[in-house]
Amino acid sequence: MSLRIIRLLVLWSGSLIVPFTSSHAQEPEKRPGQATADRYHNPILPGDFQNTDVIRVGTTYYYISATKELSPGMLIMTSNDLVNWKPIGHAVNDLTQIHPRYNYDRMEGNSRGVWAGSIRHHNNRFYVYFTDPDYGLFVTTATRPEGPWSALTPVKKEAGWDDPCPFWDDNGEAYLVMTHFADTYKIRLFRMSRDGKALLDTGTVLYQGKGSEASKLYKINGYYYHFYSEVTPEGRIPFMARARTIQGPYTERRQLIHKAEGEPNQGGLVQTTGGSWYFVTHHGNAYWCGREASLLPVVWQDGWPLWGKPGTDGIGNMVWSAEKPRQTGPIDTLLTSDDFTSATLSPQWEWYFQPRTDKWSLTENPGFLRLYACKPLQPDQITKTTNVLTQRPLRTDKNVATVKMAIAQMVTGQAAGLALFGKTTGRIHVRRSDTGFRFICDQPATSTASETIDARTRYVWFRASWNKAGEAQFSYSTDGQHFENLGPVYQLTNFGNYLGAKLGLYTVNDTADRGFVDIDWFHYHAKRP
Missing domain, CATH: 2.60.120.200 (Jelly Rolls)
Known part of the structure; x- marks a missing residue:
């Protein structure tokens, strides 16, 4: 099949190419031993780097992670190889913009605050959307991922929503998808103002399943792809659905991976400058350290982005080791130590x-x-x-x-x-x-x-x-x-x-x-x- 140039919902520079290939069945891998200079092993982030989204702008990748009641909120990290990540800042510098209960004189709302969100780059600006489960949907923008980030704009002042993701179509029309978990986990698609700061309708139901959430939207090779996860008899499983129009109907869908240790299920699909595809996912089950993050190669099979190694059933299987997307030398250690020589607090804190x-x-x-x-x-x-x-x-x-x-x-x-x-x-x-x-x-x-x-x-x-x-x-x-x-x-x-x-x-x-x-x-x- 000939390869065609496609466009992802975030405006990346360079051509994005989807290889539609076939693959032989692969058995799930066991956890590997020592990583090498040319290979990585999962999890790439063995700590609380939960509820992530990842994009590429030019040759640089950006990663966000929800931070709940921690301040500053919504961690932002950067990488040039999808394996080694460096914290560079946060999108929310003051949690009291959400509600005064997060201030030092109250310290209320444990595990609320900044929940899962999405990062996108549109018209030379970065956008971060997230929800607080009690106070609604917010957006902040910046020209540089390090900030400064704008004051929060409340987009929907209503409790019970999570996992928002914006989308700007080729004609500039804007949309946003998120889950109304307070209403039996209905995933709704909203029309949005072009500046991304207002919803224009009450939304239409895109999908509803058991615990359906974690939505992302992508446009690839003429299809609109809706990523989400839901609870199945196998566990919480990630899926893709696709349609020829943004409004659907999304009648085709595919399970992307079988249940694996820690239940990888939420994150972001990204393409490298060389044309390869990967999915960065958190593991939904929290260890004592929280939700770790893994990097999975993506194999396109019959127009579906399968994670890890596809099996004979057309569903991916977890891989714990793979070749690094870009050969940048040994695996780096995350930025953690601090000699406090800067006049500003380092972004790992x-x-x-x-x-x-x-x-x-x-x-x-x-x-x-x-x-x-x-x-x-x-x-x-x-x-x-x-x-x-x-x-x-x-x-x-x-x-x-x-x-x-x-x-x-x-x-x-x-x-x-x-x-x-x-x-x-x-x-x-x-x-x-x-x-x-x-x-x-x-x-x-x-x-x-x-x-x-x-x-x-x-x-x-x-x-x-x-x-x-x-x-x-x-x-x-x-x-x-x-x-x-x-x-x-x-x-x-x-x-x-x-x-x-x-x-x-x-x-x-x-x-x-x-x-x-x-x-x-x-x-x-x-x-x-």
Whole structure:
């Protein structure tokens, strides 16, 4: 069959070519061993990089990930090979644009906030759409993916929607598809204003199935393709439907992959500059780390984009290793460590809820992150503690996170340290008393304390080490060389509702907003297979 030039819904530069090929049956692959310079293995992102979408603009790929109650919200990453990803910013700098409950003085709406969305590039602007399940649909735009991003525009102020995706057709007409999960998961297609900021009708039902959501729209080779997932007897499974018009009817559909470990089911279809196709998907089942992400080769068979290795039944099968789309050298480690030498916060960090801006600084003591202690909304609850700065702990074989902290300005009653938290919390901190400092490791139902150390101590080091199973050990040091374990092994947990465990830096004072610490550096080393 001859190949024809096609156009995807996002405006990429270059020609997009769909190879319609046949393929012999393939058995599902087992997980591989060590990745090499020319091959990658899944998951490519072994942490909470959930609810993703991916596009290519020119030769650069862009990836977004939903962040729930974390701020800034909607992580944006970039790559030149679809395997190595680097965080470059966020689309939502202030969660209180959605609702005041996400502010530091309330800290309400756990696992709500910024849900799944889509990123598109149209008329030289980037668009990010997402929903809050309680407050509706929002859009923000920027000329550069790093930002600045515009203030949020409410597009539909109604609860019960998720997984929006815009589409601009060849004639400039705009549409948006999303799921009304509050109304038996009906997927509706809306006409939209050309600037993408207003819906023009109440929408028509495009599809309805059990738990049908995760919609994306593509136009390929003269067909409109509607991607979605739904719950089947096999599990949550991704499908494509297609029609000759945007409104349908979408009478043809195809299952794209059989159920695999973690249920890959939501993400974005993308074509490389060389003409190959891939799908970046999150795994719908959350481990303790949340929803990981994998990269799957796409094989076009009879006009359908099958994931992984097609079988004799015309359905794809999961692959855990494949040749890299572009040979760029070894697999890089995600950006995690920070020496706090910048005047702005590095993009791998997110606050737990909207932070109190007058209680942290990167400029008052250049080269350090200064955290001021605040009185918590609820004592002994990290999830009710102001200005907890978080990262994603990775689900890899060996992980070691170490922080060096200056504590000379701590006051009596103040605590500061390092936490791993989700539905439960494990943390190690130093607490100041009238007689000196003590290291304390708090875990569910246990609290272990060290002997009192000299009140003249200026620096302390905290460390958390964990394995792929999420079994963590906390330790401390007063010289940065010799570390003492404190407390039993802690089992990491996610938050439920798919938000993965977080690693957090914090300080707190149960009696008053007094005292501060200066964090010199945070180093995180992960060993990936």
